[in-house]
Amino acid sequence: MAMQVSRFTVRFGAKYFKLSRHLQREFGLPSIGPGRWHSGLQCSNHSQRYFSSDSEAPPCRYQFPERASLPDDIKKVIDEVEEKAGFVPNVFSKLSRRPDEFRAFFMFEKALMSKETGNLTKADREMIVVATSSRNKCLYCIIAHGALLRIYSKNPVIADQIAANWRTADIDDRQRAILSFAMKVCEGEELEEDDFNLLKKHGLDEEDAYDIGAITALFAMSNRLANVTMLRPNKEFYLMGRVPKEKK
CATH class of the missing domain: 1.20.1290.10 (AhpD-like)
Structure with a gap:
């Protein structure tokens, strides 16, 4: 189950995506689009419960x-x-x-x-x-x-x-x-x-x-x-x- 993405994660992801596009244009490096970047943010219910940045962890x-x-x-x-x-x-x-x-x-x-x-x-x-x-x-x-x-x-x-x-x-x-x-x-x-x-x-x-x-x-x-x-x-x-x- 995908972890709910926090506002910080969204802002950081947008900046990271822009940087990726810049590196692609300037140096020919492969771009990491939002879909590929977000795909790494998968976690179990257990991890979500204890490490979510959106809610108070028990x-x-x-x-x-x-x-x-x-x-x-x-x-x-x-x-x-x-x-x-x-x-x-x-x-x-x-x-x-x-x-x-x-x-x-x-x-x-x-x-x-x-x-x-x-x-x-x-x-x-x-x-x-x-x-x-x-x-x-x-x-x-x-x-x-x-x-x-x-x-x-x-x-x-x-x-x-x-x-x-x-x-x-x-x-x-x-x-x-x-x-x-x-x-x-x-x-x-x-x-x-x-x-x-x-x-x-x-x-x-x-x-x-x-x-x-x-x-x-x-x-x-x-x-x-x-x-x-x-x-x-x-x-x-x-x-x-x-x-x-x-x-x-």
Whole structure:
């Protein structure tokens, strides 16, 4: 079934067709007419539902439960998050479908991402999530944790750079050593003593290496579950940490 063509698509198609005609006249290249150009815009009902530019895509493949139906402890967590952030991140709503898994995931996540011990900063931890989530092609985690990285680092561009290509991002040697280690774990490569020694060179010990590996492993699972459930990021995440917060 053909996807409904948006106004943007129509405008872009018209410009593309004019360019094609110009190239045909000037350089003898074959023209791609509207029919041939439009023929590429075919998609399934499934793709149309989740990627149509004309309508609001659902936040998840699976329906979120009503908050009133949730166990009291999970309702309390979600209420607290909403009060602090001003919205409920979709990952909380998604995982609330399975209360035991909700509790287990966020207990592990809190233990790794909010711990007071070790030499990794909160920005370091979010940086690991953004880089490895990019490798795992997880839209939700790139956007959501990119927002947290911008906030913790007080750097409005670092998350975009790391998500695009951590190797060329404007980061220092210590951060590069952290991501080099994390990406080896993410890609299932064999770690060598040199990888640990590089971390030690930048003041990171064996426990920090363990934390890097554990964060990478936990969010590898999170990435894949987000992809399976077609979880989409809340719109609020996109601007967080990019523009100064209005003073109340």
